[in-house]
Amino acid sequence: MKGFRPTIMWLSPTTRSSLALFMVATPIAAAAYSLPASQIQNSHDAEKHNKNNSYIHKVAVFGADNRGALPRKLQALKKSIGLVYNNRARSVCTGFCVTERTIATAAHCLFRTAGERRPKLAEFRFVLRALRNWPSSRIEGFSIGSPDQFVIAGSRKLKIEPRIDATRDWALMRLAKPLCRGAQLPVQVKSESEIAKVAKDKSLLQVSFHHDYANWRLAHAGPCAIEPVNKHNKNKRIDRDFTAPGDLILHRCDTGGASSGSPLLEKGRDGKLSVVAINVGTYVQTRMLVENGKIVRRFKSDAIANTAVSARVFADLIGPFSNANLLSSAGDIRQLQTLLSNRGLYDAKIDGSYGPTTRKAIQAFQGNIGDELAGLPTEGLLKELQSLAAQQAPASAKTKRQN
Structure with a gap:
C-alpha cells in the first residue's frame, strides 16, 4: 500500500491475517x-x-x-x-x-x-x-x-x-x-x-x-x-x-x-x-x-x-502574457515547433498546438540565450529562430561541401 500512512495495525491471532487502518487522500x-x-x-x-x-x-x-x-x-x-x-x-x-x-x-x-x-x-x-x-x-x-x-x-x-x-x-x-x-x-x-x-x-x-x-x-x-x-x-x-x-x-x-x-x-x-x-x-x-x-x-x-x-x-x-504579440495561427506554432525540434529542444509531435511541452522547449531556448523564461510563443521568438536557422544554413552547406 505504497503512499498510505498506517495509523493502526495489529495481528489477528485466529486468522493470522494483518489488518490496517489507513488514512488516504481521496481524489480531490x-x-x-x-x-x-x-x-x-x-x-x-x-x-x-x-x-x-x-x-x-x-x-x-x-x-x-x-x-x-x-x-x-x-x-x-x-x-x-x-x-x-x-x-x-x-x-x-x-x-x-x-x-x-x-x-x-x-x-x-x-x-x-x-x-x-x-x-x-x-x-x-x-x-x-x-x-x-x-x-x-x-x-x-x-x-x-x-x-x-x-x-x-x-x-x-x-x-x-x-x-x-x-x-x-x-x-x-x-x-x-x-x-x-x-x-x-x-x-x-x-x-x-x-x-x-x-x-x-x-x-x-x-x-x-x-x-x-x-x-x-x-x-x-x-x-x-x-x-x-x-x-x-x-x-x-x-x-x-x-x-x-x-x-x-x-x-x-x-x-x-x-x-x-x-x-x-x-x-x-x-x-x-x-x-x-x-x-x-x-x-x-x-x-x-x-x-x-x-x-x-x-x-x-x-x-x-x-x-x-x-x-x-x-x-x-x-x-508578459497579456502584452506579448503571440503567434496567431496553428501554422505558425508548427513552424516554431519545427525550429525548436531542429535545435534538439522539442521532441514531441509537431501539431501546431501550444501546451506545456512547447512552453518548456521555448524556455529551454530562452535559457540558452539568457532571456527571461516566459515560455510564450511570440512573433519575435519565431523571427529570432528563423534568423538563427538562416545563419546556420550556409555554414552547414559549406561543411557538407568540405566533407
Missing part, C-alpha cells in the same frame, strides 16, 4: 459544475434547477453556511468576476479579470483532469453574468480555430489523486474583446504565513458564483479562515499528497459547485481588494480498513479544507 473534489447550457443562458431554468434539492451538492461548507449577497461596498466586483463556461461541454466555473482582456481561472475548468476528454477551447466564453446585459467574449484566436496559444496553464493534464496537482491548477486566458477595461483586479504575491495573517485579521474573503446559490448571483463568503499546511503535514502527509505543497493554500471559505477559479481576496485597511490565491477544489481524506492488501471497509470521507493555489505561482506571467 474540483469545484467546477456541469449543467445544461440553457441554465446559463436562461435564468428562469436555472432557478427551477436550484429549487430541486436533489441536484444541489455543496462542495464544502464548514459549519454554518456563511455565503451571502454581495455587500454594497463590493458591488464593483460585478464588473470583475464572471463565469467561464462551455455549453457543449456543460462546464461552468468562475473566472476574474487580471488585465482588461486577460482572465484567471482554474486549469481544470478549461482542460478537465488527466484521463478526461478535453473540451474545445474555441467553445468557451467568459461572461460578466452579474451585469444586466451579460457582456461576454470568447478566447482570442477562436475565430481562426487557434485559441491554444492564448491560454497558459500550470498543467493541462491535472492529477487529482496523490500526488495531487492542486498547485498547478491555474490558467490565464486572453479574451477576444477587452471585456474588463477599468475593472481588472490587482494580484498580490504573499506567502502562506502572510495569507494566514490576513485571515487572522479577518480580512480574507472569497467572491464567487455557486450553482446552488441565489439563481447564479455573485456570493460573498468571509471572513475566511486558513488551515496551516503544517497542521496537516504530520508524517509529511501533505508532502506526499500534493506536488509543490509550498504553493498550496488550505482555506475554509464556504464553496459550492462552479466556484473553481474564483479569487481569494485580501481586503486592505483602505478597503481596496487584491487577489492572493485562486480557489480550485476541496481536500478530502478517507479512512479505510485493509486486510491482506484488500480494502474491506471504507469510512465516511472528511473534508479537511478547500484548496487554493497561491498567486505567486502565476503573478509574474500576467504582464
